[in-house]
Amino acid sequence: MHLLFLSLLAYTYQITFRRQEQQDERVHTSFKMGAIRVVPNKATRAVNLLRTIQHTHPPSCPCHSNPGHHHNHVAPAVSRFSERTSRRSYGTPQDPSHLKEYAFEMAASAIRFGPGVTQEVGMDLANMKAKRICVVTDETVDKLDAMRQVREALTREGLNFRVFNKTRVEPKDYSIKEAIAWAKPFNPDTFLAVGGGSVIDTAKLMNLYTCYPEADFLDFVNAPLGKGLPIERELRPLIAIPTTAGTGSETTGTAIFDLASRRAKTGVAHRNLKPTLGICDPLNTRTMPAAVKASSGLDVLCHSLESWTAIPFNERTPRPTNPMLRPAYQGANPISDIFSLNALRATVKYLPRSVRDPDDMEAQSEMLLASTLAGVGFGNAGVHLCHGMSYPISGQNPGKYRHAGYNIADAIIPHGVSVAVTAPAVFRFTGASNPERHIAAAEAFGVDISNVKRESAGEVLADALQKFLAELGDQPKGLKALGFKSEDLDELVEGTIPQQRVLMLAPGLAKELQQERDQLRRLFEDSMEFN
Ligand SMILES: NC(=O)c1ccc[n+]([C@@H]2O[C@H](COP(=O)([O-])OP(=O)(O)OC[C@H]3O[C@@H](n4cnc5c(N)ncnc54)[C@H](O)[C@@H]3O)[C@@H](O)[C@H]2O)c1
Ligand SMILES: *[C@@H]1O[C@H](CO)[C@@H](O)[C@H](O)[C@H]1NC(C)=O
Numbered sequence: 001m002h003l004l005f006l007s008l009l010a011y012t013y014q015i016t017f018r019r020q021e022q023q024d025e026r027v028h029t030s031f032k033m034g035a036i037r038v039v040p041n042k043a044t045r046a047v048n049l050l051r052t053i054q055h056t057h058p059p060s061c062p063c064h065s066n067p068g069h070h071h072n073h074v075a076p077a078v079s080r081f082s083e084r085t086s087r088r089s090y091g092t093p094q095d096p097s098h099l100k101e102y103a104f105e106m107a108a109s110a111i112r113f114g115p116g117v118t119q120e121v122g123m124d125l126a127n128m129k130a131k132r133i134c135v136v137t138d139e140t141v142d143k144l145d146a147m148r149q150v151r152e153a154l155t156r157e158g159l160n161f162r163v164f165n166k167t168r169v170e171p172k173d174y175s176i177k178e179a180i181a182w183a184k185p186f187n188p189d190t191f192l193a194v195g196g197g198s199v200i201d202t203a204k205l206m207n208l209y210t211c212y213p214e215a216d217f218l219d220f221v222n223a224p225l226g227k228g229l230p231i232e233r234e235l236r237p238l239i240a241i242p243t244t245a246g247t248g249s250e251t252t253g254t255a256i257f258d259l260a261s262r263r264a265k266t267g268v269a270h271r272n273l274k275p276t277l278g279i280c281d282p283l284n285t286r287t288m289p290a291a292v293k294a295s296s297g298l299d300v301l302c303h304s305l306e307s308w309t310a311i312p313f314n315e316r317t318p319r320p321t322n323p324m325l326r327p328a329y330q331g332a333n334p335i336s337d338i339f340s341l342n343a344l345r346a347t348v349k350y351l352p353r354s355v356r357d358p359d360d361m362e363a364q365s366e367m368l369l370a371s372t373l374a375g376v377g378f379g380n381a382g383v384h385l386c387h388g389m390s391y392p393i394s395g396q397n398p399g400k401y402r403h404a405g406y407n408i409a410d411a412i413i414p415h416g417v418s419v420a421v422t423a424p425a426v427f428r429f430t431g432a433s434n435p436e437r438h439i440a441a442a443e444a445f446g447v448d449i450s451n452v453k454r455e456s457a458g459e460v461l462a463d464a465l466q467k468f469l470a471e472l473g474d475q476p477k478g479l480k481a482l483g484f485k486s487e488d489l490d491e492l493v494e495g496t497i498p499q500q501r502v503l504m505l506a507p508g509l510a511k512e513l514q515q516e517r518d519q520l521r522r523l524f525e526d527s528m529e530f531n
């Protein structure tokens, strides 16, 4: 599992620093080795990789130009912290709630990636000695080649499985409860999710609540809407086969649903929800309708942009008093940065191609890879305003908007559409918090940044985003086009306030409640209409 993860890490580095590598043949070789061959000693390789990462950090990286800035890299951040600790008197008790975080941690599911790799899943489950497998999918995906292959693969191995195909697209609490009620009597020892984020998230929660049969549904749901209890039990193995290139849910410990009574999305987030293995097969995403490709791809775009610009891990308070309490969404950190920035660059390059041409296999494949990379990035760094504000947008949907191209009966503002619609306003707002990062993001969109001033970083990125959305096509140009009116703004703000888990990572957002409300209101206003 570690090895797979490191290969992926090595692979991303290969992309990031291609230019530097060309100048340094020695490094090039070592990266190649990481991406393609399995070297004998994992530990040595990991250490070498980390060393290589530190030493080949590109001098053009914006973070080096401003050493005092909060987005520092491993070495300075760590040494600054240790100075502080060594000076501290251990005689005086310290209130940990005022101390800032000093560490970051990396967690991701094992990922296998390759065309046709779906057929291996029967062997995986046999290797895991699975006896009662719950296959989770939805009615659309149940008819696709991915599910045909899964059925064949499981039958070939003589495995005992049942299929739940009633997953609701963009699940609601009640659809999740129905799925849990279906799973409980079957009492599976293993879960297999085949579908988009809706399916994978539903499977995670079926797994959670069959392992906690006595728990109340809100026990693990993010506070303050739920109790936000930590998941202390180990859950059953879950294999996820994504059929969209979007959520990255195959790598994360997050499950999102709409809490109907509160008219806002929320979810459960804990490392124990993470799938054991994500099987990413680019042949499975081919059949997505163009509209699903576009909105799930915009989700990747926002995952990468938000995690790249989230407040850094070492600005977060309180410092956890037990490693168990360290949140999965830790803030931007040197490892998540690699994943997020690469995913951003790939999305800008390949999403328009993949939406336009379903036969462009390179673009389809690169988008699936980008969604997984972004999943690792935001799964460890977190997302912020676009996501926090999207939860009431898609939960409230006062105009009963139905996105064209989604083959479902219900009104729906797809997740990707709901995050992208505030993106221009959000990054215009966050630009001042970290101009270098916003300028680097604008550069990823192809903007010539040579004359961009730090003061206009947010504006420049917002313009690039608007242009990207317009060229992608079929995207609402603001909340008005989604059916929101000015009288809906208050409720949007109130629906965003409880999204603490992501808002705490939003740069520039006030801590004081009324100020925060005003800022959010302005962001929603700015998102009503754009070009
Ligand atoms: N867990 C996370 O970390 C995370 C992150 C972001 C979003 N989400 C959640 O995930 C959900 C959205 O997931 P999504 O964008 O992957 O889409 P989805 O699972 O909602 O699927 C969208 C539509 O596409 C269909 N579909 C899926 N794959 C297809 C294929 N290969 N061919 C044809 N049709 C296909 C589905 O049946 C559905 O109708 C939202 O509820 C969102 O809140 C979760
Ligand atoms: C969903 O599952 C049910 C029962 O297992 C089955 O009868 C139905 O045909 C399935 N739906 C699709 C679309 O495959």
Ligand SMILES: [Zn+2]
Binding pocket: 247, 299, 303, 387, 415, 419
């Ligand atoms: Zn998302």
